[in-house]
Amino acid sequence: MIFSFLQSDTEQKVDSLKQEVARPLDQVTDKVMTWWDTFIDMVPNMFVSVILFLIFLLLAKAGQKLFVKVFNRSSNNQALENLFSTIIYYAILGLGLFIILGILKLDKAVTSLLAGVGVIGLALGFAFQDIAANFVSGIMLAFRKPFAIGDIVKLSDFMGTVSRTNLRVTVVETWQGQEVYIPNKDVLSSPIVNYSILGERRIDLAVGVSYADSLEQVQEIIEKTLKGLEGVIRHDDMIFTYYEFGDSSINFEIKFWIKYPKNPSYLEMRSKAIKAIKKAFDEEGITIPFPIRTLDFGIKGGQTLSEMQIHQAGNSPS
Known part of the structure; x- marks a missing residue:
């Protein structure tokens, strides 16, 4: 059981x-x-x-x-x-x-x-806000088109040729041969200097001539020389101005226009202008003076070294 x-x-x-x-x-x-x-x-x-x-x-x-x-x-x-x-x-x-x-x-x-x-x-928006800012700036730059590929520009203190661009960075190839990757938000928030968009550029040269030379003759020689120089354009817009009495020269500035960035380049054209002005001055007998300094050896001033030697010689014992 x-x-x-x-x-x-x-x-x-x-x-x-x-x-x-x-x-x-x-x-x-x-x-x-x-x-x-x-x-x-x-x-x-x-x-x-x-x-x-x-x-x-x-x-x-x-x-x-x-x-x-x-x-x-x-x-x-x-x-x-x-x-x-x-x-x-x-x-x-x-x-x-x-x-x-x-x-x-x-x-x-x-x-x-x-x-x-x-x-x-x-969450990602807060984490990647810089990337988003560059992306939006890239879109705005693409619409505004302040420069194109191959333009000579100055962006954020970097000057060179725009080699390529995308929605994140703009790449500038500098004159020293480096590639600089500039974030688009920095490009958009900084001044953009485009040297190619107008196709022209002005060269400013400062020169000094002797006080003994004729200022009218100097201006005539400079203007004639530069107007006859190949590559100089807008002859009527050339500006010649005397601007100061220097220590040993009367200084002036000549401003003239060239095609840019076509050949000859800015640096080459500036060099050609300097050589042409020097040659014209030599042919016309115009002097570009060296700096002159007057030395004063007197205690109270007004005495030259030769005068002091004569004075000391006269007081010397026989």
Whole structure:
């Protein structure tokens, strides 16, 4: 009797254990069956979604090509073309994705995803604000076009030729042969000096002549010499001015224009002008004086070294 009781109790425990094991298995089975039924119901929608995805993929490529074709008619900026064509491509794909997710009844998932993307985007915006500033500045520079590739410019104290530019940096090749990568936000916030955009540049030369020379003759020689020099333009806009009485010369400044940056270069043209002026002065007997200093050896002033020697010689004992 005791044995029967123990056997009955053991069977009850086994049955209870089977029920506890069977319950989660039944739940999993029911869930899998529900998913399967849902999948079967969604097969037509999934088929439509695949078709829509292919259609929007073709539309995105067609829209990108159409934009590039239209954009090239008004601008040749490669950076802007790549930027906006990419934006249009993914914008069309994004629109198709939202429609497809709606067909698949995943609207709530899209809402949660957008909320998460917004938070992540805000965090990244603070973390990469310098990169974002350079990116926006690059777009503004592309639209404003203060310089083009090959222009001679001065940007942030660096002077040279613009070799290339993108939406993050502007690259300037200096006269010393180095490439300088200047962030676009610094380019946009600093003065931009473009020496190529007008195609002309003025050279200013300062010279001094002797007090004994005729100032009218000097001006006539300078103007005649520079006007006859190849490469000088805008002869009527040449400016000649005397501006000071120097220690040993009367100083003047001549300002004349050349084509720039065409050959001859600015430095070469300035050198040619200096040599031509020196040659003309030599032929006409015009003097460019050396600096003169008068030494005074007297205690109270007004005595030269020779006078002091004579005075000392007269007072010396015989």
